[in-house]
Amino acid sequence: MSSESLAKGAAPRPVSLTGDRPTGPLHIGHYVGSLLNRVEMQHTYQSFVLVADLQALTDHADQPQKVSDHILEVALDYLAVGIDPKLSTVVVQSGVPELSELTVYFLNLVTLAQLRQNPTVKAEIQQKGFGERVPAGFLVYPASQAADITAFGATVVPVGEDQLPMLEQTCEIVRKFNRLYAPDDPVLQEPAAVVPRVSRLPGLDGQQKMGKSLGNALFLKDSAEVLVQKVMGMYTDPQHLRASDPGRVQGNPVFAYLDAFDPDQSALEDLKAHYERGGLGDVTLKRRLIEVLESIFQPIRVRREELAQHPDEVRRILLEGTRRGREVAAQTLSKVRRAMQLERWHSPA
Ligand code: TRP
Numbered sequence: 614m615s616s617e618s619l620a621k622g623a624a625p626r627p628v629s630l631t632g633d634r635p636t637g638p639l640h641i642g643h644y645v646g647s648l649l650n651r652v653e654m655q656h657t658y659q660s661f662v663l664v665a666d667l668q669a670l671t672d673h674a675d676q677p678q679k680v681s682d683h684i685l686e687v688a689l690d691y692l693a694v695g696i697d698p699k700l701s702t703v704v705v706q707s708g709v710p711e712l713s714e715l716t717v718y719f720l721n722l723v724t725l726a727q728l729r730q731n732p733t734v735k736a737e738i739q740q741k742g743f744g745e746r747v748p749a750g751f752l753v754y755p756a757s758q759a760a761d762i763t764a765f766g767a768t769v770v771p772v773g774e775d776q777l778p779m780l781e782q783t784c785e786i787v788r789k790f791n792r793l794y795a796p797d798d799p800v801l802q803e804p805a806a807v808v809p810r811v812s813r814l815p816g817l818d819g820q821q822k823m824g825k826s827l828g829n830a831l832f833l834k835d836s837a838e839v840l841v842q843k844v845m846g847m848y849t850d851p852q853h854l855r856a857s858d859p860g861r862v863q864g865n866p867v868f869a870y871l872d873a874f875d876p877d878q879s880a881l882e883d884l885k886a887h888y889e890r891g892g893l894g895d896v897t898l899k900r901r902l903i904e905v906l907e908s909i910f911q912p913i914r915v916r917r918e919e920l921a922q923h924p925d926e927v928r929r930i931l932l933e934g935t936r937r938g939r940e941v942a943a944q945t946l947s948k949v950r951r952a953m954q955l956e957r958w959h960s961p962a
Pocket residue numbers: 630631632633634663665668758761762770772776
């Protein structure tokens with residue numbers, strides 16, 4: 614509960630939590646997939662946003678510098694899109710050791726079989742080419758994510774649909790925890806996902822997923838020139854060779870982006886009909902997309918550049934958020950230890 618709501622005697626606001634691994638800058642897929650929801654929800658929920666550096670290390674153990682550097686980058690992305698440190702608490706995961714402690718307890722409540730069957734983890738193992746050499750920490754990260762969510766008492770988690778298996782796993786762990794350790798007075802709460810209207814943007818290359826590591830992303834920090842270059846290089850309909858040819862809208866990422874971002878959806882319907890009929894060239898179409906994207910991302914880029922001039926201020930926001938987050942997690946952990954009969958040997962550090 615925030616001291617503010619205590620002071621006013623108001624009912625505590627429900628808690629929302631979400632996060633990102635700091636392995637690269639955030640892209641426009643994150644923007645529609647989760648950032649927009651967070652910005653909106655920070656007005657109604659007590660919002661935590663987690664920079665998940667420990668989760669990032671589960672597949673970047675050999676690149677601590679990269680992970681460390683991207684904490685600030687991700688924080689800049691957050692602040693630039695409108696996550697407001699007065700309304701949201703931005704927490705760096707490694708600054709809250711209680712999360713690691715809770716992860717260890719949760720690992721007893723999941724089976725290897727469950728972890729191996731997690732469709733998102735499975736897809737990532739394949740995409741990263743781990744095979745049987747998957748780091749144990751990576752395989753079990755859904756348990757650590759369950760710890761992130763429950764330690765802050767989150768009941769809503771605004772995420773893209775690829776994170777739904779993590780939420781399911783979290784609910785299973787919560788039920789098991791409460792059943793085993795707190796049958797009369799549940800300690801942990803089951804969260805629900807909040808999935809946005811457009812929850813997945815295809816990559817610039819038309820691949821199903823836009824990914825930091827897939828080389829097919831448009832980043833929030835990309836300059837106007839890079840944005841133009843990337844859009845002009847986008848995959849469209851390979852059969853659409855001349856402007857006069859009829860083109861395909863389905864599976865065409867340019868239209869997927871226009872669907873997600875174009876404020877004039879009725880003009881977009883006309884564009885689609887024109888494209889399908891023939892007579893609308895890819896360059897004209899891409900110019901429209903550039904115009905739409907620039908109108909949204911230009912102000913974000915400007916704000917990001919301004920903030921980047923004041924890294925100390927950003928660090929201060931992170932330190933303060935991490936401190937506040939730790940207070941909340943420590944309260945949960947004290948209940949957890951009591952329920953698990955572990956509190957007797959626990960003394961404050
Ligand atoms: N797994 C998420 C991602 O890859 C990041 C994340 C870590 C997260 N902890 C979380 C998301 C807790 C929601 C809730 O983007």
